Amino acid sequence: MSILITINGREYGAESGQSVLEIATDNGIYIPTLCNYEGIKPQGCCRVCTCLINGRKMTACTTPATDKMVVETNNQDLEWIRSTIIELLFVEGNHFCPACEKSGSCELQALAYRYRMMAPQFPYSFSARDVEPAHGTLLIDHNRCILCKRCVRWRPEPEAPGWFVFVNRGHETRIKFVHERAADFNKSLAQAAMNICPVGAIIRRGKGYDVPIGRRKYDKLPIGSDIETKERS
Amino acid sequence: MNKPLIATTSLAGCFGCHMSIMDLDDRILQLIELIEFNKSPINDIKTLSKECDIGIIEGGCANSDNIRLLKEFRKNCRVLIAVGECAIMGGLPAMRNNSASISECLQEAYIDCVSVQANDEGLIPNDEELPMLLDQVYPCHEIVKIDYFIPGCAPRADLIWDVLTALISGKKMELSYECFKFD
Ligand code: SF4
Numbered sequence: 001m002s003i004l005i006t007i008n009g010r011e012y013g014a015e016s017g018q019s020v021l022e023i024a025t026d027n028g029i030y031i032p033t034l035c036n037y038e039g040i041k042p043q044g045c046c047r048v049c050t051c052l053i054n055g056r057k058m059t060a061c062t063t064p065a066t067d068k069m070v071v072e073t074n075n076q077d078l079e080w081i082r083s084t085i086i087e088l089l090f091v092e093g094n095h096f097c098p099a100c101e102k103s104g105s106c107e108l109q110a111l112a113y114r115y116r117m118m119a120p121q122f123p124y125s126f127s128a129r130d131v132e133p134a135h136g137t138l139l140i141d142h143n144r145c146i147l148c149k150r151c152v153r154w155r156p157e158p159e160a161p162g163w164f165v166f167v168n169r170g171h172e173t174r175i176k177f178v179h180e181r182a183a184d185f186n187k188s189l190a191q192a193a194m195n196i197c198p199v200g201a202i203i204r205r206g207k208g209y210d211v212p213i214g215r216r217k218y219d220k221l222p223i224g225s226d227i228e229t230k231e232r233s
Numbered sequence: 234m235n236k237p238l239i240a241t242t243s244l245a246g247c248f249g250c251h252m253s254i255m256d257l258d259d260r261i262l263q264l265i266e267l268i269e270f271n272k273s274p275i276n277d278i279k280t281l282s283k284e285c286d287i288g289i290i291e292g293g294c295a296n297s298d299n300i301r302l303l304k305e306f307r308k309n310c311r312v313l314i315a316v317g318e319c320a321i322m323g324g325l326p327a328m329r330n331n332s333a334s335i336s337e338c339l340q341e342a343y344i345d346c347v348s349v350q351a352n353d354e355g356l357i358p359n360d361e362e363l364p365m366l367l368d369q370v371y372p373c374h375e376i377v378k379i380d381y382f383i384p385g386c387a388p389r390a391d392l393i394w395d396v397l398t399a400l401i402s403g404k405k406m407e408l409s410y411e412c413f414k415f416d
Contacts, residue, residue, distance in 0.1 A: 094331050097415035098318055098386035109415055116408055118382035119321045123375060126323075126330035143331070213416070222410055 003067040008074065014065055021049055021060040024073060030224035031073050032082055032111055034089075034198055035148035036061040040155075046148055048082050048111070057081075079115075086111050087120035094126060094143035095199075101208030102200030104216025108146060109199075110223035127171075134177035137190035137205055142174055145201035151175060154196050156189060163193065175201070237286040237401055240310060241273040244299040245326045245370060246292025249387040250317040251275065254289075256390035264394075267401050281309050287400065288313045290379075293323040294371040298364035307377040312400065315379045316393070318386040318415060320372065327370040335366050386416050 001016045007024055014023040019042065024031050035046035044059035051060045052072040060073070072078070089095075089108055097103045129142040151164040152175065163185065167176045177185075190204040213219065243251060251274055257264060272281045288310030294300050307313055318324040329338050339357045343349060373379050383396050392412040399406040 094328075096318075096322075096325065096328060099325060099328070100416075103416040104414075112415070113410065113413055116413060118384060119315070119372070119374060119379075124322060124327075124330075124372060126327065126369060128331050219414075220411060 003065060003069075005065050005067075005069045005071065007071045016064070016066060018065050019061055020051060020053060020058075020063045020065050020069070020071055023065055024060065024071070025227055028228060028230045029073055030227040031060045032114070032224065033061055034107060034111065034146065035150060037150050037154075037196060037198075040150060040153045040196075043149055043153060046085065046146070048085055050078060050081050052078065082111075083115040083117065084121075086115060087117060087122060089146050090117070090120045091122045091124045092127070093146060094129060096143075100144065100200040101203050102144075102197075104211070104213065104219055106200060106218075107198035107223060110218035113218065114222045114224065132177075133205075134179075135182055135185055135190070137185065137187050138177065138193065139203040139205055140175065140177065141201050141203060143201075144199045145175055146199055147173055147175070148198055150196050150198065151193055151202060154193070156192060163189065236267065236269045238271050238283065239268050239273070239287045239289065239397075240271040240281055240285045240306065241275065241289040242291070242302060242306065243274060244290060244292035244303060244320070244373070245295035246317065246319045246324070248274070248291070250291035250320075250385075253317075253385070253387035253390050254393060257394055258390070260390075260394055264397070267398070281305060283309075285310045286312065287397075289316050290314065290320050290373050291316050292319045293327060293373060294367060294376055295326050296364035296366050300367070300376060303373055303376055312380045313377070314381045314383060314396070315373045316383045317388055318384065320379075321374070321382050321384060322372050323370040324386065327372075330369040335368065338366075385412075385414050388412075389414065 003014055003016045004011055005014055005023060007029055012023060012027050021031055021033065021036065031049045031051060033049045036042050036049065042061040044062035047059060049060040050057050053063055054070055086108065090112065097109055100106065103109060132140045132142065134140045152162060152166055155162055163178055164175050165178060167174055193202045194204045241251065254275065270276050271283065271285050272278045288306040290303060290306060290313065294303060315321050319326060323330065343352060343357045344355050381396065383392055385392060389412040395407050
């Protein structure tokens with residue numbers, strides 16, 4: 001069913017069932033996200049895409065659009081929420097950007113650039129985390145994991161279970177590679193997992209620093225520029 | 234009007250940020266027109282001889298001497314700027330914070346490491362003259378108040394130029410996207 005939805009004061013036509021995020025993206029409006037990834041079921045766990053939807057703060061990635069919905073994607077309050085979440089993520093884990101294989105192509109770092117984060121306003125936790133040789137093709141650096149659950153929700157073959165799970169609870173939550181099926185895991189799956197991880201927590205072994213500075217994903221243009229410059233549909 | 238006085242120092246850093254100041258190339262000459270350097274590795278003046286307008290700190294605090302110097306800078310500089318990842322978040326030296334105790338670090342550095350030579354007695358330096366290592370490496374703003382931060386490892390010379398000229402002339406910082414990096 002076709003619906004009408006107002007985003008930032010302008011009306012857009014959409015299909016009911018589409019998420020607010022999808023409609024905004026289709027129309028060249030960038031809503032920052034971290035846990036969301038095209039093709040993976042949205043979960044709304046990072047809260048970075050929080051928008052004002054019918055007057056309430058809701059995550060754009062998990063909210064299905066309805067007719068006459070009114071959405072505000074961008075105001076001082078929302079931008080404050082987003083930049084604060086990013087700052088919290090930076091102090092919660094151990095993000096040593098200069099020594100990270102993903103630096104320059106990392107979505108967390110790219111959002112910090114977009115918000116011009118000079119230094120987080122919170123004290124660094126320097127929490128004890130491990131680097132784990134999870135598989136012959138794969139390293140997991142728990143220092144950098146932001147628990148976005150992308151890898152856990154990722155199903156390279158729709159019918160088969162995923163390759164990563166969450167273990168433990170609360171601040172001890174960690175991701176874990178499914179070792180039982182290690183024999184079926186390979187280099188190309190490791191590369192795909194590395195691409196899916198927004199940060200440098202999943203690293204394909206023997207790979208890294210292979211794109212020169214200046215040519216990495218977010219070296220020249222801020223994250224979201226591709227959406228903002230997209231032809232309005 | 235007197236030229237603004239600038240002092241710079243490197244704490245637990247690698248001098249990369251100071252190299253980045255050198256990377257201003259010929260703009261260094263313009264900078265000299267605008268400001269005067271007090272204590273700095275650039276002119277090799279060793280002590281802060283008077284109150285300065287701007288203090289530039291590279292590196293975080295890894296030992297007692299870093300803390301002493303940082304506090305001295307805070308006391309004597311009207312504006313204090315943390316330059317680079319190490320000053321802002323501890324940087325690579327802070328990698329010890331979440332993985333090893335001081336004794337483990339010293340054991341590795343002076344006894345166990347494969348590149349250790351000529352230390353048959355297994356000595357770990359502990360002379361009174363040496364600064365004490367801190368329990369962990371601290372970002373500068375967790376020790377004293379920092380007024381501005383210039384991120385990067387090292388910060389791009391263009392960003393340093395942007396911030397310094399803005400500060401001296403009172404114009405707005407541009408913080409262009411391409412210069413604003415954490416690596
Ligand atoms: S490893 Fe990467 S994709 Fe998986 S939860 Fe952590 S940050 Fe997200």
